[in-house]
Amino acid sequence: MDSREMLPEKTSLLDDEEKNASRPRCRRPSHSVRAAALLFGALLLILTLSRLSLSNIPLPSCLKGHHKKPHHGPADICLTPACIHASSEILYNLSPDYQRIDPCTDFEELVCGGWRDRHDLRPDQGDAFTGTMMAESSEMLLRHILEAPYPDTSEHSSSSPSQLDTDSGSVDHDNFDKLKAAYDACLDEDTIKKIGITPLMEILNETSSRFSIARQSNSAKNEALSDTILYLAKLGVSSLVSSGTGADDKDPDTVIVSVSAPYRIGLPAKEHYEDEKIVKRYEEVVSQVFSALKLGTTHGSVTAHSLVEFEKKLAAASPDAEDRDDVTKYYNPMSLTDADSLVPQLNLSNILKNLVPSGYNLDRVIVMAPEYLKDLAKLLDETSEDTLRSYFLWKAIQSYAGYIEADAVTPYRQFSNELQGKDPDSKPERWRTCVGHVDDGLGWLLSRFFVEKAFSAKAKDFGDQIVSDIKDQFIKKLKSTEWMEPEVVDLAIRKVHNIVQKIGYPDKSPNIMDPETLFKYYERVNINSSAFFENAVSMTQLEVAREWAALGKPVDRDQWDMTVPTVNAYYNPPGNEIVFPAGIMQFPVFDVNVPDYVSYGAFGSVSGHELSHAFDSTGRHYDQNGNYTDWWTNKTVSNFKEHAECFIEQYSNFTVDGADNKPLHVNGRLTLGENIADAGGVAAAFAAWKKRAAETPNQHLPGLDFFSQEQLFFVSYANWWCGKTRKETAIQRIFTDPHAPKWARILGTMANSRDFKESFHCKAKEPVCELW
Template identity: 35%
Template sequence: MAHQEREPLLHGERATTEDDEQQPPSSEHSRRFDQLENRLQNGRFTSLEKLLFVVSICLFIVLTVFVGLYARRVYDDRGPSPPLPNPPSHDNETTPLCLTPECVLTAAEVLQDIDLTVDPCDDFYAYSCNNWQQHHTIPEGKASVGSFDSLATANKEVLRGLLSQDFASFYQLVYDETQGNLPDPEKLVDKQNFEMVKNMYDSCMDETAIDDKGAEPLLPLLRDLRDLYYGDGNPISSPNLSKSRLTRAIATLAKNGVKPLFDLFVDSDATHPENNALQVTQAGLTLPSKDYYKNDDIVEAMHDAVAETMDLVFGATKDFGWNKKRANEAATLVVEFEKKLASISDDYEDLMDPVATYNPRTLSQLSKLSPSIDWDLLISYLQPPSSPHQDSIIVTSPTYLANISLELLDKSTPEATLTYLTWRTIRSYVDALGEDLRKPSNKLQSKIQGTNAKVTQPRWETCLAQVDDSVGFLAGRLFVQQKFGGDAKDRADDFIDSIKRVFVERLPDLDWLDDTTREKAVEKVDKLISKIGYPTKTPNTMSPVSLSEYYSGLRVSRDDYFKNYLASRQFDVKKEWQKVGTETDKTQWLMNPQEVNAYYNPTINEIVFPAGILQNPFFSNAYPDYLNYGGIGVVVGHELTHGFDSMGRHYDGNGRLVEWWTNSTSADFDEKATCFVKQYSNFTMDAGNGEKIHVKGKQTLGENLADNGGLGEAYMAWKKRYDSDPQSKKYNNQRLPGLDKLTPNKLFFVNFGRVWCNKMTEERAKQRVLTDEHSPPKWRVNGAVQNSHHFAEVFQCPLGSAMNPKHKCELW
C-alpha cells in the first residue's frame, strides 16, 4: 500500500487535515517575538521603543526570579528524591545561563505547560502536559487540540496573511534590499504563480457564489456516470455489456479522483525501486474503518447523511426522476453495499506487512481473480496513449479483489452498484458545494468525532487545506520565502549526521544483531538520503519557472471554485498516470514544504523534513541544543529508525524489498518486536460511555519502534555533545532561567513530552485507535520513556515504578 511505503510522523500524509489533527489557536508568542527580532535586526526601533524594550527585558529577568522561586518551592514540597543511579557527567550549575528574550519566554512556556506536582516516574505525560491541558480547551467544532498543531496553525496563518495581499505587496515584503530582486522575466512568472495560488484561495473563500450555484456544478458528473452505466437509461441485462460499462464508469470516476471499491495508483516497484509500477489497494468506505459498520448508531447516522445529501443534490433537478421516497431507498442501498464492502476489507494491521502485501499479477491473472471488472480496459482507459502497455499490476490483497467480484458485485443488483458509485462521487465532491449540501456530511463527521455539528472550522482553514492539496508547492514557495532561512538547513543536516553516527556506533552493542546483518545495516545508513526544507527539483520550489512548468497543465480561475476543485483532481490523476512505465524520480517530495510532518520512504531509503516542522517547538536557532534534540532530534531519529522497523527493515539500502537479514537475526528481531506489541496492547484510551479501548499493538508496531528508537538515538547524540562541552562554548546548551531543578538532561525529555501535549474527544480517541498506525499521544510519550534507561537515570525513577518497569522492551 502507498501508506506503508511512506511513514509520516503523524497520521496520514499530511498532519493538518480536517479528519485528523485539528488546529488550535496559533502561538501569539511566536509572532510577537518574530516581529521583535525583525525590528531589532533592521534597526527600526524609535528611542521610546528602545527604552521600552530595555524595561521589558528587566521585567523578564525579574519574572524569572519569581518563576525560579516557585519551581524550587514545588520541588521542595515533594520531599527528598531517591539517589541518582547514574549522575550526569556535569551538573546544571557549571553551565552558563541564557537570558535572551526567547530563552526567558521559552522558560515561562515550559513552566506553564508542565505540572511539577506530578511525579514524572508515575506518569511522564501528565508531568509534561497537565498544565497545558488545563489551559487549553478543544475549540467548538473540532475534535482535538494539541501543542503539535499550534505550529501547523501558525504556518497556515503565515500563508493566510500572504494571500490576503496582492503580489506587489508580497514582493516588496520578500524581496527587500538585502535579497535583491528577481530578473523581470522571472518576476512575471512569479506573479503568475502567486495569482494561481490566490485564485484558488479566493474562489474557495467566495461562499456566496458557491452557495448560489447549489448542486448544479456536480450534476454533469452524475449524468455522465448514469449514461455510461445504463446507456439508454434501462438496466443492462447482458453480463458482458454490464461489465464493460461498469469498468468505464469506474475509470471515468478514477480520472476525476474518485476511488470506489479500490485505489489504483503509481509508485515505485518495491522489488525494482528504480522503476514505477501500477498498484492497487482497497478503498471506498464512507466510515473511517470497517469497525464502524458494526455500530448501529453510527450506521444510522450514515444512512441519514446519505439520504439527506442525495435528496438535496437530486431534488432540484427533474432529469433523474427523483422523489422523497427514493432518498431513503438510495441510502439503504448504499449502506447495505458498504456493509458488504467493509466485511471483505482487510484489517489495517494486516496491511502492515510489505512482503505479504506485495503480490504482482498479470492483467490476465487479475481478470480471472476478479472477473466482474475488465482490468485491461480499465488500465488502457486511464494511462496516457504514449505510455508503454502495462501487463501487470501489484496487488495489496488478492483476496480482497477476488471478493469484490464473488461477494459484492456478483451479488448486488445493477441499481445498488450504480447508487453506490453515485454516492461515492457526491461524497468526493460535496466539500466543493454550498453550505446546505455540506451539512449532512458534516453532521455525520461530528457524530463520529464527538464534535458540535453546528460549528464548523473557519472557512479560511478549509480553503488553505484546498490550496495545499491542489497547488501545494506554489504555496510552499511563499511559505519558505517568508519563514525558512538562515542556517536552519545546515543545522538540521548537522542533527541528522550526529544521529546517524550514534545509530551506527551503537550497532556493535546489540548482541542479537549478527555481523553479516550489522554490516548491511551500516551500508543502509550510509546510503540514506536526507531532504530538508523544500524540493529543489521536480519542482524546484525556489524557481518560479520550474514551478510554472510543473503546474503547466492546471488552470485556475478566480470565480469558479468547483471548476478549480475538479481541475486540480484531474490534474493530479493525470500527473500520476504519466509516471506509468517510467523511472522513479528520486527528487520528488511526497509532502509540501509548509507541512508540519516528516516521513521515511523505504523504496528510496530517504528521510524528509519539510520547512514547516523546522520551527518552534521542534526547532529554533535560539533554542539550546537539548530542546532542539528533544524536538526535531527525536523526529530525525524516529524517521531514521523507520528504515529498521517491522516494515522498513525488509528494504535494503537501495530501497529493494529483499531479505537481507540472516534467519537467526530476523527471528531475534521478531521476538523483540513482540515485546512491544504486548506492551502497547495493554495501553487503553477512554472511548465514551465508560468504554475502554485498547491500543492495537500490532497495528502501531512500526511507529512504536520508531518512537522508541528515535528517543534513544536523539538523547545519545545530544548527550555526547553535551558531555564534550561543559561550558557550552561550542554547542549551545545554556540553562534556561528559573528552571534550576530542570537540568538540560531533564529538559531534553520535557521538550519531547511537551511536543505531544493533546486533548481530544473520546470519540476522536476511539477513531484514532481504530484507524491510526500511531499510538495515542499519551502513549507515544509514556510508552517510549518506560523503555528508556536514560530517562530512568535522569529522573531517578525507582526500579519497578510506572515509568521504570523491571522489564523493558528494547530493540534499536
C-alpha cells in the same frame, strides 16, 4: 480521496487527519528593539519570581531522588529573547504541580498538565496538540501572504534561501496571482452558495449516465462498471477498487501499477459498520442527502439501507488496518490477465489501460488485496444495479461535497463532525479551509513563498547537522546490538550510510527556488477566481494525470510527497530516504537560537524516529538500496520478533474510553512500527546531543533550574506531544491510525528509555522494551 491513497510505502510521523490539521509555525521577529527589551525584562522578572517562589516548595519523599538541583552561575544561563521564549513555553505547558509529580510514573501529566488546562478544542476540532499550534501559527502566516499584495523588496527575508523577483511582470508574480485567484475563489462563499449543487450534479449526472440501467446484459453491465470506475478514477475518486502508481518494492527504480481495496469504504473505519447506532445514523444521512439532491426520482430508486449493507460487505472483505500496509502480504505481482480473472466483472485491464500513458505496455500489476478482489467478484453478482449506481453516486458525493455550499449536503457534514465528537454544525474558519485548499492543490507555489518568509539557510544547515548526528549515533548502536548477527549489522550500517536526507524544501522535481519551473509544473491547472469547484477538479486531475504519467520513466527520487509548510516528516522504504519539510522545523520543536537539548529533544527525536523506520516491522524488509528482500538471517528475524512482541504487549495495555464506556485497547500490532520508531528515535537523539554537548557545553534555560539539561531533553520531547482529543476521535484513531495516542507515545517511550530513567533517577533503570 484520490487514487494514490492505496500506496503504502511512506511512513509518516502523523496520520492523514493530523497532517491536514498540521501546517507549520514560524516565530515572528519583535517589532522593535525597545519592545523586545521591555518584553525581555518583564518575562525575566516573572520567571525569576516564579523560580524563587517554587524553590521553597518541599518535595514529597518519593520524589527527592528524581531531581538533583544544579548550581548555575549567571554566565551559564541563556538570557536571550529566544531562550526566554523557550523557557516560557515549557513553563506554560508544565503541570502547576510539576515539582510534586513523579516523572517516572506520570511524565505526561508533569510536562503537559498545563497545556491541557490552557487549551480548549474549538468546536470544529477533534483533537489538537503542540503540532497543531505550530500549524495554526503557520496557517496565519500563509493567510497573510495570500491576503496581502505581492511582496515588495523591503519585505524580503535576508536570511531566506528564496529571493523573489519584484518585477511586476515576473514569473514569480504570475505564480503569486495564480495562488491569489485560487484562494479568493475559495473565500467567495457568496458565489459558491449561489452556484449551489450545480457543479456536483454535473458529476453525478455523468456518473449515472455511464452506469445506465438500460444496459441489461451481463457484458453491458460489466462495461458500465468499468466505464464508471474509470470516470471517477480520473476525478480522484476511489470506487470498488483503488489503483495508482509507485516504486516497485522489488525494483525501486521502476514505476509499477498497483490495485487494492480502497483505504476507506464509506465510514472512516471498517469497525464502524459493527456499531448499530452509527450504521443507523449513516443510513439516515445517506437517505437525506439523496432525497435533497432528488437522486431517487431522476436516477432510479435509491435505498440507503441496501447501499450501506453493500458497503458493510465491502468493509468486511477489505484488509484489516494492521495488514493493509504489510509488504509481506500486499506484494503480489501478477500478469494483467491473472489480475483480470480475480474480478472479471470489472475488466481491470480496460480501466488501467485507459489510465496509463499512450504507448505504455502494461502487462504486470501488484495486486495488494487479492482476497478482497475475489470477494468483490461474488458481491457484484449478488448486488442490484440500483444499489451499485447508488454506491457510485455516493462516492462522488463524499469526495466533492466539501467543495459546495448547499443544504443538500449539510447532513453529511454534520454526521462527519459527529463521528469525531465535534459540534455537528461547526466549520473551520473559512480562511483556514482556503489556506489548506491552496496548499493541497498548488502546494509547491505556496511553498516558495512560505520559505521566503519562514526558513533560513542557517536553519537548513542545523537540520542537516542534527540528522547527520542521528545517523552517526544509530550506526554506533547497530555495532553494539547483540540480537543482530554480525553480517546483518554490516548490511544495516550500509543502509544507514545510504539513507538520503531531505531537509527543508525541494530544489529538484520541482525546484521551488526556480519560478519558471514552478510555472510549468502547474501550467495545466486552470484557476478562475470565481470557480472554486472547477478549480478543485482541475487541481485533482493534474495530480492524477501526473501520477500515471510516471509510468515508463525511472522513479523520480528527487520528488517530495509533502509540501514545505507541512508539520510532519516521513521515511520512504523503497527510496531509503527521510524527509523533513521546513514546516516541522519551527519553534518549539526546532530553533537554532536556543540550547541544543531543546531541538535535539524534539526535532532530533523526530529525525531518529524516521531513521528508525528503516529497521522497524516494515522497513526491515528493505535493503540498503530500497529493495524488498530477505536480507536478515533467520536468527536475526527470530530475535527481532521476540523484541517486537514486547512492544505489542506493552502498547496493547494502553486503553481509551470506548463508545460503550468500556476500555478500548490500543492495537499493538497496528502501531508496532511507530512505537519501535519512537523508542529508537529518542535513544539516537539523546546520544547525538550528549556527544555535541560534550564538545560544546549548552547554556541553561532561565527559570528551569528544577531540571537538569538531560531532563530538559526529555521535557522537550514530551512537550511536542502535549495535546487533547475528543472521545469519538480517539476511538476512530484506535481503529485506523498506525500511531498510538499521543499521551501513550510519551508514557510508552519514556518507559522504554534507559536514558530517561537514568536522567530522572528512577528506581528501575531497565527499559520495558528495547531494540536499540
